[in-house]
């Protein structure tokens with residue numbers, strides 16, 4: 001679909017080619033009778049090309065994506081862009097205002113797509129977003145962070161059996177691509193199934209901006225736009241490795257106590273490796289937590305305390321691709337060692 005030649009509008013506001021517009025899309029109303037409206041920036045290039053959406057904070061407390069969208073709007077201009085970019089820094093306005101994941105009535109907006117015109121509050125909101133934004137696009141990128149109390153390695157999630165989703169995911173340039181369709185009602189699944197291939201970027205944690213995450217996210221989105229012919233960019237730096245993983249698992253605590261965690265996102269774990277200790281209030285070790293699987297850490301808890309069943313470390317399982325990751329990590333370590341030696345010799 002190349003909509004560049006045709007008229008383009010959101011919420012009744014027309015955007016011409018070679019124009020950027022800031023539009024408020026009304027999706028609901030507040031208890032004070034005011035409008036709940038989503039800020040939408042539409043950047044329409046002078047030249048024809050695909051239409052893409054980039055959304056953030058569908059979970060209202062996952063705000064790092066808002067910073068990625070801010071940087072994206074700053075970098076991309078309609079003079080250079082081919083096609084149309086719809087950038088939404090905050091989708092879940094009620095959740096953003098209260099710094100909560102949820103909509104009113106504790107509903108998760110990302111379980112109600114494609115929505116219903118006459119449905120419940122979440123379905124109506126989802127319907128507006130789906131019909132006014134998603135359905136007008138050729139592809140999309142949805143930006144998330146880990147849920148509250150967790151920290152994620154920057155990685156991509158999507159239905160890798162869909163060749164378009166796989167192409168977008170590879171282009172983004174993250175090291176780990178998790179092959180998961182997503183839950184029923186999630187934006188990425190429903191958009192993909194309706195013919196708008198959509199990938200999800202997971203990185204960082206709730207309630208904070210990480211510059212490292214923002215830069216990785218911005219670069220990833222620009223990489224996808226470049227690969228889709230929408231944006232001119234220098235050859236993007238290749239990730240040190242790139243693996244598609246099908247299976248991931250949470251390693252959980254068996255005991256209650258104080259957690260002393262010794263791994264971080266991006267670490268490679270082997271079955272049997274110690275990932276941390278659970279201590280009692282006297283500081284004595286209650287138990288050692290060992291990895292039940294081999295893979296790469298894509299998420300960790302940031303909570304200092306455990307009870308039986310607390311998710312501690314999220315591991316993407318590596319099988320055939322293990323050797324490739326090992327080789328890449330060995331190379332990176334050797335490079336760091338050489339750099340440190342150089343630094344020391346300069347000091348001396």
Ligand SMILES: [Zn+2]
Nearest residue numbers: 059062144145
């Ligand atoms: Zn999320």
